[in-house]
Amino acid sequence: MAQTPSQTVGPFFAYALAPRQYGYPLxxxxxxxxxxxxxxxxxxxLAGRVxxxxxxxxxxxxxxxxxxxxxxxYRAAPGAPGDNARDPDFTGFGRCGTGTDPQQRFAFRTVKPxxxxxxxxxxxxxxxxxxxxxxxxxxxxxFDDEAAANARDAVLAQVPADRRDTLIARRAASPExxxxxxxxxxxGDRETVFFDV
Amino acid sequence: xxxxxxxxxxxxxxxxxxxxxxxxxxLRGPTQPLLRVxxxxxxxxGPRFDAGQLDPLQADLxxxxxxxGEPLGERIVLTGRVVDERGHPVPGTLVExxxxxxxxxxxxxxxxxxxxxxxxxxxxxxxxxxxxxxxxFRSVKPGAYPWGNHHNAWRPNHIHVSVLGPALATRLVTxxxxxxxxxxxxxxxxxxxxxxxxxxxxxxxxLDVTEPGIALGYVFDIVLRGGHAxxxxx
Numbered sequence: 001m002a003q004t005p006s007q008t009v010g011p012f013f014a015y016a017l018a019p020r021q022y023g024y025p026l027x028x029x030x031x032x033x034x035x036x037x038x039x040x041x042x043x044x045x046l047a048g049r050v051x052x053x054x055x056x057x058x059x060x061x062x063x064x065x066x067x068x069x070x071x072x073x074y075r076a077a078p079g080a081p082g083d084n085a086r087d088p089d090f091t092g093f094g095r096c097g098t099g100t101d102p103q104q105r106f107a108f109r110t111v112k113p114x115x116x117x118x119x120x121x122x123x124x125x126x127x128x129x130x131x132x133x134x135x136x137x138x139x140x141x142x143f144d145d146e147a148a149a150n151a152r153d154a155v156l157a158q159v160p161a162d163r164r165d166t167l168i169a170r171r172a173a174s175p176e177x178x179x180x181x182x183x184x185x186x187x188g189d190r191e192t193v194f195f196d197v
Numbered sequence: 198x199x200x201x202x203x204x205x206x207x208x209x210x211x212x213x214x215x216x217x218x219x220x221x222x223x224l225r226g227p228t229q230p231l232l233r234v235x236x237x238x239x240x241x242x243g244p245r246f247d248a249g250q251l252d253p254l255q256a257d258l259x260x261x262x263x264x265x266g267e268p269l270g271e272r273i274v275l276t277g278r279v280v281d282e283r284g285h286p287v288p289g290t291l292v293e294x295x296x297x298x299x300x301x302x303x304x305x306x307x308x309x310x311x312x313x314x315x316x317x318x319x320x321x322x323x324x325x326x327x328x329x330x331x332x333x334f335r336s337v338k339p340g341a342y343p344w345g346n347h348h349n350a351w352r353p354n355h356i357h358v359s360v361l362g363p364a365l366a367t368r369l370v371t372x373x374x375x376x377x378x379x380x381x382x383x384x385x386x387x388x389x390x391x392x393x394x395x396x397x398x399x400x401x402x403x404l405d406v407t408e409p410g411i412a413l414g415y416v417f418d419i420v421l422r423g424g425h426a427x428x429x430x431x
Contacts, residue, residue, distance in 0.1 A: 001284050001420045003210040004397050005390045007372035008219075010357060012305035016295030016321035017359065024304070026321055027255060029246060029291070053224035060307075066239060066365050074242040093244035099307075116238045125239040127368055132221025134212035134389055136370060137231075138240070155234045163229075186225050196206060196231035197240045197366055 006135035011060050013129070018062065018097045032096040034065065034110040036089035041070025041111030045179040046124060046141065046169065049104050053187030057104035061130040063184075065094040065108050072114030072122070112143070121149035121156065128184060128194075137194040141169050141182050159193050166192045202236045203366040204282060204423030209391055216389035220346050236366055243364040246291045248325040256324040258294075258336035268318035270299025270337030272412035275373075275400070278330040279360055281424030286330025287367075292419075293323040293359040294334055301340030310342045335412065341380055353380035353387065360419055367421040374399045375415070 009017075019026035035043065046065070050058040068074050075092040096106040113122045124141040142150050150156055156164055169180035184192045214226035254261050259268055275294075279287040297303050297320060300312040304319050320339070324332045341351050355372045362368060374381060376399055381387050390398060397420070406414025 001280065001282050002394065002397065003207045003282065003422055004369060004371055004419045005394045006211045006369060007357075007386060007390070007398065009359075009370050010372075012303040012308055013295060013357065015304050015319065016293055016323075016357070019321070024319075026319060027252065027323075029251075029293075029323065030244070053228075058225070064368075066242075066244060068239065074238055075244075091244070120237055123239070125365055127365065129370060130225060132219070132223075132225035134214060134216060134219070134222060134226070134386070135206075136368060137214075137227065138365075155237065158234050159232060187228050191227055191229050193229075194227055194231050196233045197236050 008131060008134050009062060009129040009136075011131040013062055014097055014099060018095050021097060021100055030091070030093050030095045032094055032106070032108050034067070034091050034094045034108065039069070039087050039089040039111055041114075043109070043177055044112045045107055045109060045174070045177065046182060047105055047107040047179050048182040048184060050098055050106070050128070050130070050184045051186065051188075055188070057098070058130055058186075059099050059104045061098045061106070061128065063096050063098070063106045064127040064129070065096070065110070065124055066127070067092055067110065067124045068113040068116045070111050070114050072116045074116065115149060119152075119154040121146050121153035123153070126184075138197050139184070139192055139194050140167055141180070142167050143180060144168050144170050155195075163193050166190060201241055202423075203241070203364060205233075206422060210394040210397070212389035212391070216385065218385035219389050222389075240366045241364050243367070244361060245289070246325060246361075247289065251323060251325060255322045256332075256334050258318065258320060258322045258334060260335075261322060262319035263317045266317050268298065268315050268337050270315075270318075273336055273338050274333065274406055274408060274412045274414045275336060275356065275417060276331065276333040276406055276414070277417040277419060279326050279332065279362070279419045279421060280330050281421050283424040285424050286326070286328070287362055287421060288326055288328045288330055290326050290363065291323060291361045292326060292332045293321075294336075294356050295321045296336065296339040296356040297342055299337050299340050301342035312340070312342065338375070338413075346385060351380050351383070353378040353384050358417070358419070360421065362421045367423065369419070369421060371419070372398065373417045376400065376402055
């Protein structure tokens with residue numbers, strides 16, 4: 001059987017996919033905070049903007065984040081094998097739109113992930129949706145303070161050296177704690193590497 | 198590639214990332230080819246939502262937004278199965294939908310179309326597939342609406358559909374259209390899809406699903422990437 005084609009998420013997804021963030025009184029299944037009070041690991045922010053080919057920030061993108069917990073474990077289905085190993089106060093999944101911040105930023109509150117296996121550096125998986133994007137895109141966020149792990153990451157090794165930088169988030173201090181900054185460029189000299197995974 | 202990797206996205210089925218007739222793609226679709234890399238544990242796993250976590254009311258869009266009465270419009274039942282490319286059901290996966298109301302207006306505050314909001318209709322819902330991969334929603338048929346892509350541009354009647362599937366690799370967001378819609382042949386979003394794959398975006402009217410005296414029935418099956426080989430299959 002052949003795959004159902006993708007279509008754009010369009011401009012009006014917010015009340016369905018991120019209603020609380022956008023102020024709609026509708027049930028929200030995933031938001032921009034991935035960790036509860038007791039989740040293990042370092043609390044971090046991931047924040048950035050999404051730029052179009054003219055360099056303008058995009059205010060109707062939706063970013064989904066999927067990641068391992070601080071020990072490098074991905075959350076399995078409830079009751080599935082491996083489920084006991086996960087951090088119970090960490091969902092691993094978040095959504096954030098770029099339409100509520102005055103500067104069109106997305107911002108996730110999460111924990112810094114551990115490396116999931118020997119061939120991988122700690123990283124976050126992002127899925128990018130927006131009006132004008134007919135099929136969602138996959139990319140990864142690596143951390144600039146994990147240089148040794150990044151150097152042995154099997155996926156980063158397949159990225160042309162002159163484009164690897166588009167996948168590296170920069171750590172900065174802020175009053176709310178450490179922030180990793182990660183902008184996404186849809187086109188241009190700094191076009192983000194997107195994966196066909 | 199690990200044994201539990203998913204089949205790749207079939208780009209003969211999906212629209213290109215830049216389709217110039219759909220103007221917004223020109224500055225938003227990446228220009229570099231997507232980099233083909235193997236799937237890591239993060240692509241072979243994914244978020245899950247159990248039916249027990251969800252309110253079953255959210256599968257009935259004729260009820261979940263009621264304030265002082267029923268939403269206006271032609272009531273529909275929308276059902277289908279989520280399966281993989283082998284035809285195996287994808288049970289227990291989250292399906293989310295959103296749509297315009299019967300007048301072609303979204304609840305979204307950014308929708309400036311001069312058509313009435315319906316105080317009893319939000320147009321958003323979600324459900325989890327059953328053991329056979331089946332989902333079922335009740336709603337009203339969405340109206341067509343104008344948009345700014347080109348002169349006299351109108352979107353065909355459609356419902357947005359989001360499916361998680363078993364892993365991040367199987368994520369899919371699409372739009373479901375209605376059979377016989379004369380706007381389809383003028384819609385650059387629908388037409389961006391490879392011609393052979395377009396029929397897969399159109400629901401089928403079903404008298405079997407139609408509820409006598411209540412609601413017209415439509416069937417929209419969704420095929421996700423891959424599926425793991427099981428022993429004995431070639």
